[in-house]
Amino acid sequence: MKENGKVTNIFLSGVGGQGTILASNILAEVFLKAGYDVKKSEIHGMAQRGGDVTTHFRFGKKVYSPLIKYGDADFLLSFELLEALRYINWVKPDGKVVLNRQKIYPPSVNLGLAKYPENVEETFKKFFKDNVYVVDGQEIARKIGNIQAANVVLIGAFSNFFPKIKESQWVDAIKTLMPQKLHDLNIKAFQEGRKAL
Amino acid sequence: MPIGGNMKKEIKVMQGNSAIARGAWEAGVRLAAAYPGTPSSEILKEIADNYPEIYAEWAPNEKVAVEVASGASIAGARAMASMKHVGMNVASDPVMTLSYTGVKGGLLIVVADDPNVHSSQNEQDSRNWARFGKMPMLEPSDAQECKDFTKIAFEMSEEFDTPVFLRTETRVGHSDSPVVLENRVESKIPTKVDQKEAQKYTMVPINVRVRRKVVEERMKRLEAYADEFKFNKMEINDTRIGVITSGVSYLYTKDVFPEYSYLKLGMVWPLPKKMIDEFYKKVKKVIIVEELDPFLETEIKAMGYKVFHGKDVIPNMYELSPEIIEKALKGKKYKEPEIRVKTDELPRRPPNLCAGCSHRPLFYALKKLGAFVFGDIGCYTLATAPPLQAIHTTVCMGAGIGEAHGAMKVMGNEGLGKVCAVIGDSTFLHSGVTPLMDIAYNKGNSTTIILDNRITGMTGHQEHPGTGFTVRQEPTYAVDYAELGKTLGIQSIRKIDPYNIKESMEVIKEEMEKDCSSLIVCTNSPCIMLRREKRKFEHPTYTIDEEKCRGCKACLEIGCPPITWIEKEGTTKDGHKRKGMVSINKDTCVGCGVCVQICKFDAIVPAVK
Ligand SMILES: Cc1ncc(C[n+]2csc(CCOP(=O)(O)OP(=O)(O)O)c2C)c(N)n1
Numbered sequence: 001m002k003e004n005g006k007v008t009n010i011f012l013s014g015v016g017g018q019g020t021i022l023a024s025n026i027l028a029e030v031f032l033k034a035g036y037d038v039k040k041s042e043i044h045g046m047a048q049r050g051g052d053v054t055t056h057f058r059f060g061k062k063v064y065s066p067l068i069k070y071g072d073a074d075f076l077l078s079f080e081l082l083e084a085l086r087y088i089n090w091v092k093p094d095g096k097v098v099l100n101r102q103k104i105y106p107p108s109v110n111l112g113l114a115k116y117p118e119n120v121e122e123t124f125k126k127f128f129k130d131n132v133y134v135v136d137g138q139e140i141a142r143k144i145g146n147i148q149a150a151n152v153v154l155i156g157a158f159s160n161f162f163p164k165i166k167e168s169q170w171v172d173a174i175k176t177l178m179p180q181k182l183h184d185l186n187i188k189a190f191q192e193g194r195k196a197l
Numbered sequence: 198m199p200i201g202g203n204m205k206k207e208i209k210v211m212q213g214n215s216a217i218a219r220g221a222w223e224a225g226v227r228l229a230a231a232y233p234g235t236p237s238s239e240i241l242k243e244i245a246d247n248y249p250e251i252y253a254e255w256a257p258n259e260k261v262a263v264e265v266a267s268g269a270s271i272a273g274a275r276a277m278a279s280m281k282h283v284g285m286n287v288a289s290d291p292v293m294t295l296s297y298t299g300v301k302g303g304l305l306i307v308v309a310d311d312p313n314v315h316s317s318q319n320e321q322d323s324r325n326w327a328r329f330g331k332m333p334m335l336e337p338s339d340a341q342e343c344k345d346f347t348k349i350a351f352e353m354s355e356e357f358d359t360p361v362f363l364r365t366e367t368r369v370g371h372s373d374s375p376v377v378l379e380n381r382v383e384s385k386i387p388t389k390v391d392q393k394e395a396q397k398y399t400m401v402p403i404n405v406r407v408r409r410k411v412v413e414e415r416m417k418r419l420e421a422y423a424d425e426f427k428f429n430k431m432e433i434n435d436t437r438i439g440v441i442t443s444g445v446s447y448l449y450t451k452d453v454f455p456e457y458s459y460l461k462l463g464m465v466w467p468l469p470k471k472m473i474d475e476f477y478k479k480v481k482k483v484i485i486v487e488e489l490d491p492f493l494e495t496e497i498k499a500m501g502y503k504v505f506h507g508k509d510v511i512p513n514m515y516e517l518s519p520e521i522i523e524k525a526l527k528g529k530k531y532k533e534p535e536i537r538v539k540t541d542e543l544p545r546r547p548p549n550l551c552a553g554c555s556h557r558p559l560f561y562a563l564k565k566l567g568a569f570v571f572g573d574i575g576c577y578t579l580a581t582a583p584p585l586q587a588i589h590t591t592v593c594m595g596a597g598i599g600e601a602h603g604a605m606k607v608m609g610n611e612g613l614g615k616v617c618a619v620i621g622d623s624t625f626l627h628s629g630v631t632p633l634m635d636i637a638y639n640k641g642n643s644t645t646i647i648l649d650n651r652i653t654g655m656t657g658h659q660e661h662p663g664t665g666f667t668v669r670q671e672p673t674y675a676v677d678y679a680e681l682g683k684t685l686g687i688q689s690i691r692k693i694d695p696y697n698i699k700e701s702m703e704v705i706k707e708e709m710e711k712d713c714s715s716l717i718v719c720t721n722s723p724c725i726m727l728r729r730e731k732r733k734f735e736h737p738t739y740t741i742d743e744e745k746c747r748g749c750k751a752c753l754e755i756g757c758p759p760i761t762w763i764e765k766e767g768t769t770k771d772g773h774k775r776k777g778m779v780s781i782n783k784d785t786c787v788g789c790g791v792c793v794q795i796c797k798f799d800a801i802v803p804a805v806k
Contacts, residue, residue, distance in 0.1 A: 037375065039372060051548035063374075066448065072534075085543060107547065111753050123538065127537050
C-alpha cells in the first residue's frame with residue numbers, strides 16, 4: 001500500500017453483466033471502513049446491453065477527482081481480456097495487472113468482421129513482466145457452484161495486494177452489500193479467489 | 198470532507214444520486230416526481246425504495262413531473278422533480294413560468310447533464326436554463342455536496358420564493374464518495390391551499406407584470422446572497438494562478454494542480470460578483486475551467502475581467518478529465534503516457550440488443566420490408582447499428598410519429614408501403630399520444646408501431662402508465678394502447694407477435710400500404726430481462742446442426758449475441774462446401790427461436806441447457 005498522502009488508483013474494466021459494479025462497491029466499502037477517503041466513478045448506462053463497463057476507483061487520505069488520470073492507474077483489474085487490452089495504456093509503468101481469463105466476443109467478432117485480439121496475456125507480460133497476474137474466475141466460480149460469483153472470486157484474488165486489510169474486513173463488506181442468502185456463496189468465492197494468487 | 202476513520206458519525210459511501218435522495222429526505226421533502234433518464238433515474242428509485250415519508254411517482258414525462266411537484270409546493274410541501282438534461286426541455290414550459298409564480302413549499306428541480314453523451318441524444322449545458330429562466334442553480338461536485346446542496350436548495354427556495362435548480366452530470370450523479378448521514382427535519386410550513394394567493398399563482402398578463410418585477414428584484418437579492426453563500430469557496434495558495442471553476446471540474450483541476458488558488462462556485466447562477474472581484478485582487482492570472490459552454494467565462498468577461506485561459510485551451514465539448522485539463526494548461530510541457538498498444542484499432546464493444554430481445558425480430562422484419570423507419574429513443578434505437586440498420590431517424594422522445602406523418606403528407610401515394618414510425622411503450626406514453634392524435638385529426642395515412650415490452654427498458658426498468666404498477670410496485674391501471682388508438686380516431690388497429698417474423702412482415706406491409714392511419718401494437722413481447730412477465734419459448738436453447746449448416750451467414754443478420762461466426766472450411770453432410778459455420782453459445786441463448794425462422798437449411802435445432 002502507498003505511504004500516507006498518496007492516492008491509489010484502481011481501474012476496473014469488463015463487460016456489462018459481469019458484475020464489475022458490485023466488485024467496485026466491495027472495494028469502496030472496504031477502504032472506507034479501513035479509514036480512507038474513497039471515490040468511484042463508473043459508466044453503466046448501457047451496461048445491461050453488453051457494452052463495455054469501466055470503473056475508476058481511488059482511495060487515499062484525501063481524494064479529489066473521481067476519475068483516474070490517463071496513464072496513472074496503479075492497478076488494472078479486468079474481468080475480460082479484450083477489455084483489459086483496451087485499457088493497457090492507462091496503467092503506470094510499474095503498475096500491477098490482474099486479468100480474468102475470459103473472452104466475450106463483441107458483435108463485430110461474432111459477425112466475422114473483426115478478429116478477437118490474440119495473446120493478450122503475453123502482451124501484458126511484455127510490458128509489465130512479473131506484475132501480471134492471471135486468474136480463471138469462471139472456472140473457480142464454476143467449481144464452487146455458480147459462475148455468477150466470478151466477480152467476487154476476482155476480488156478475492158485482488159485482495160492479496162493489500163496485506164494490511166484483513167480477510168474479515170473483506171468478508172464484512174460482502175455481508176454489508178449482499179443479501180443474506182448470497183453470503184455463503186460469495187464468501188466462499190472470495191476465499192477461493194484469495195487462494196488463487 | 199469526512200474520512201472513514203472518524204466513526205462517530207454515520208458515514209456511508211453513496212452514489213451522487215442516492216445522496217440527492219438522502220438530502221431530500223433529510224430536508225423534509227414530501228413529494229418527488231420524475232421521468233427516468235440517464236444519469237438521473239436513481240434519484241427517484243432511491244426515494245421510492247428507502248424513504249417512505251416521501252410520496253414518489255414516475256410521471257409520464259418531465260413536464261408532468263414538474264407540474265405535480267409544483268402543485269405540492271403550492272400546497273405548502275417541499276417537493277422536487279428530477280430529470281436528465283433533455284428532460285428539462287420538455288419541462289421548460291412550466292419551469293419558465295414557475296420562475297414568476299415562485300413557490301410556497303421549497304421546490305427543487307434536479308437536472309442531470311451528460312457531457313460526452315454517454316447515453317443521450319445531445320450534449321446541452323443546463324446552466325443556461327438558470328440564466329434564461331432567472332432562477333438560482335447549484336452545482337455539487339461529489340456525493341457529500343449532492344446531499345448538502347439539495348438541503349440548502351430547499352431553504353433557498355423558500356427564502357427567495359423561487360424554484361431552485363440542482364445541476365449534476367454523469368460524473369457527479371454516477372460517482373460514489375463518503376456521505377455523513379443526518380436526520381430528517383420536517384418543514385414547518387402548513388400543508389393547505391389558500392384562495393387569497395390566486396394572484397401570485399395565476400399568470401394572466403396583469404399578474405405577470407407584477408411578478409415580472411418581483412423576479413428581477415429576487416435576482417438582485419440572490420446576487421447579494423451568492424457573495425455570502427457558504428458553498429462558494431475561495432482557497433488561496435500560490436497566488437500566481439487562480440482557477441475559477443465548479444462541480445466535478447474543480448475536482449479534476451485540483452487533482453492535477455493542487456498548488457493553484459481556487460474560487461470554487463457551489464452556486465453557478467447568479468454569480469458572486471464581489472467574491473469574483475476579491476479573487477481577481479488576490480491572484481495574478483485567472484484561468485476558468487468549466488465543462489461544455491463558456492458559461493462562467495462569458496459572464497466574467499462581460500463583467501470586464503481578463504481571462505488568462507478558458508475556452509481557448511479547454512475543450513467546449515465532450516467531458517473533461519484530469520489529463521485533458523493537464524494537457525490544456527501545460528501545453529507542450531504535458532508528457533503523454535507510453536502508448537503500448539494502439540487501442541483505437543481494437544474491435545469496439547458497442548451495446549447490443551439482448552439475446553432474446555423482442556425488438557430484434559421486429560427490426561429484422563422491417564429491414565426485410567425495406568421500410569424507411571422513423572425511429573425514436575429507447576433500447577430499440579440500438580437497431581440503427583449493423584447488422585440490423587433498420588432505424589433511420591432519431592431526434593427526441595416522441596418525434597418519430599409526427600415525422601412519419603409529415604413525410605407521408607408530402608410523399609403522397611409514393612410513400613405508401615415505404616414508411617412507418619416505431620416507438621417504445623414508455624416513449625409513446627411520454628410524448629407519442631399527441632402526434633398520434635394529430636395523424637387521426639389531420640387525416641394522415643402513416644403507420645405507427647408501438648413496441649410494447651411492458652417496461653422502460655433503456656434506463657433500467659422503470660414502471661410507467663402502461664405497465665400496471667407504480668414505482669412502489671403497487672398494482673394500478675394500465676393503458677390499453679389499441680383502445681387508446683381507437684379513441685383517438687386511428688382507422689386501422691392491429692396486434693402482432695413480433696417473434697413471428699413472417700406474420701409481422703405481412704401485417705406491417707399491409708398497413709403501410711393502406712391509405713389510412715394505422716396503429717400496430719406488439720403484444721406478448723415483454724423485455725427479456727423483466728422478471729415479472731416472462732414470455733414462454735418452446736425450447737430453452739438452440740444449437741447448430743453441423744451436418745447441415747452451409748455457412749450462409751443469414752442468421753448473422755440479426756446480430757444476436759450468442760451467435761458467432763467460425764471461419765473453417767468444410768462440407769455439409771449432403772456435400773455442400775462451406776467457408777465456415779456459425780455456433781450458438783448455449784449459456785447465453787434464451788431460445789427465442791428468431792434465428793430458426795431465418796435459417797433456410799434447418800440447421801438450427803433445439804437443445805438443452
Ligand atoms: C426527454 C427525455 N427524457 C428521458 C430520456 C431518456 N430515455 C431515453 S429512451 C427512454 C424510454 C425508453 O423506454 P421505451 O420507450 O419503453 O423503450 P425500451 O427501452 O423499453 O425499448 C428514456 C427514459 C430522453 N432521451 N429524453
